[in-house]
Amino acid sequence: MLYYLFDYLDKTLDISGTGVFQYITFRSGLAFILSLLLSTIYGKQIIQFLQRQQVGETVRELGLAGQNEKAGTPTMGGLIIIFATLVPVVLFAKLHNIYIVLLIVTTLWMGTIGFVDDYIKIFKKDKEGLKGIFKVFGQVGLGLIVGSVLYFSPAVTVRQDTTTTNIFKVQTENVVAQAPVEEKSTVTTIPFFKNNEFDYAELLAWTGDGYQKWAWLVFIPVVIFIITAVSNGANLTDGIDGLAAGTSAISVFALGIFTFVSGNIIFSNYLNIPYIPNSGEMTVFIAAFVGALIGFLWYNSYPASVFMGDTGSLTIGGIIAVLAIAVRKEMLIPLLCGIFLVENLSVVLQVGYFKYTKKRFGEGRRIFLMSPLHHHYQKKGYHESKIVTRFWIVAIMLAILSIITLKLR
Template sequence: MLYYLFEYLDKTLNVSGAGVFQYITFRSGLAFLLSLLLSTIYGKRIITFLRNQQVGETVRELGLAGQNEKAGTPTMGGLIIIFATLLPVLLFAKLHNIYIVLLIVTTLWMGTIGFIDDYIKIFKKDKQGLKGIFKVFGQVGLGIIVGSVLYFSPAVTVLENASNSPVIKQSNITSVAQAPIEVKSTATTIPFFKNNEFDYAELLAWTGDGYQNWAWLIFIPVVIFIITAVSNGANLTDGIDGLAAGTSAVSVLALGIFTFLSGNIIFSNYLNIMYIPNSGEMTVFIAAFVGALIGFLWYNSYPASVFMGDTGSLTIGGIIAVLAIAVRKEMLIPLLCGIFLVENLSVVIQVTYFKYTKKRFGEGRRIFLMSPLHHHYQKKGYHESKIVTRFWIVAIMLSILSIVTLKLR
């Protein structure tokens, strides 16, 4: 909202200095600082409110050290992340930008699903929470919305052959001489390869002429799968103090770099990456989101004063998935969100192997002491703060490697 006020002051009233709000970097910095302040200062009030409402965590008997001490700790702390993200976005972002609209819808949609799940667990005393089928319906619904908007909206385009645009450098001023044509495309980026754009529509080339018109049959299901997988991965990662928030902040920060570069025609030209018009505005949202996650860690680091619950974890996963898809970097998710991936895989492997051995040998056997993976290390005797710190380090390494793919081809 402030963006439009300062735009009016600059262009209509010609107020000196008001034009600074036109810069994404300036607004991103303000969004980060405000979200950090909101999550740290007002986060305490939200925690107190949750505690007064007896919104406490119900701890399962897992036989893990220190687990019983967590009983009664306020949950639904994801409300802090949502509040501290959306308010700066509403103030500093261009609200008519299609990508900002999608991210706001994603935040509210996934936050609502997570809130309902937490509400059932806490107030209905049902440890299972929202039934899995309804969670999946919610994730699929969001996938259909996001996929349809990205595919059909005329506001979502890429610049064809942007990397081949002639660039003129004159007296330290860099400008693009001829802007390529903006086109609708389902192209994405394949990491580690030169000429690394892949178009989902090509999967239908065998159908003959006009196959591009049916690309949505591939694209939308892919979006649904990614949103479902990443949000569930974030949900599984949220198991010990500070793990999900910390690793997510690192991954989102890397996505912020991709977003800023992809939304700038000069940088995208120099790095020979896909230029996506208007996508740079997502940097403001990302800055607010990272600030909210870091601020949440103020209270969620060991020993946690609040847990994010599904309200936070499902929201985090949904936002990361939509960001990656929007900036055409979804194929980097297995690397960038490697922590989510191994947490997911550890559960799948454990369950599959247990069922297989039970059928074959009459008793179920396990590969891990417990799944998800972080519980395996807890069972081995590692303190959860050490596990979290090491997972953070791995997340940083994976994010750096993801960024390196800009030039490593």
């Protein structure tokens, strides 16, 4: 809202200094600072409220060191992340921007699913929480909304050829061409390859002429799959203090670089990537989100004063997925979110191998001492703070490698 106020003051009253709100970097900086302050200052009050409501974590008997001490620690801490993200976004972002609208919807949608799940676990005393089928329905529903908007909305366009424009309007960082050639497209990018654009519509080329108009039959299911997979991956990663919040902050920061350069025609031209008009505005949301995650870590670092619960983990996964899809970097997710991937794989491999060996040998065998992977290292005797720190280091390495794919082809 402050963006519109200062835009009015700049254009109508011509007050000196008010034009600074046109800059994405300025508003992103303010969003980051405010979200960090909100999450650290008001986070304590939210934790105290959760304690009064007896919103305590029920700990399963896993035989892990220090696990029993966590019983009763407040959960639903994802409310801190959601609150500290949305307030700066509402204040500093362009609320009419289609990408900002999608991200706000994603935050509230996934946050609601996670909240219901946590509510059932805590107040209904059902350790299983929301039944898996309902979670999947919720994730599929969000995927349908996001996929449909990105495919059908006229506000979502891509400009693949940025080399033909010679005249630019360079007043702010929101650089646009005077005569942009923008089009609807299902193009995405394949990392590490030259001429790395891939169009989902090409998968239907075998159907004959006019296949492009049916591209939504491929694009929307892909969006649904990505949102479901990444949100579940984030959920599995939320197992020890600071792991999910820290690794997510690193991945989201990297996505912020992608959104900024993809939304700027000069940078996208230099890096030879598709220019996505208006996508740079997502940088403001990302700055607020990263600030909220870091502020949450103030209370979630070992020993945690609060857990994010599914309210936070599902929201984090959904936001990361939508950001990657919107900026056409979804094929980087296995690399950028490598921690989520290995956590997911460890569970799939563990369960699959156990069932296979039980059927073949009559006794189930395990690949890991325990899954997800972070519990395997706990079983081996590593302290959870050491595990988290090392996972953060790996996440930083993966984020850097993801960023250099902009030039490494």
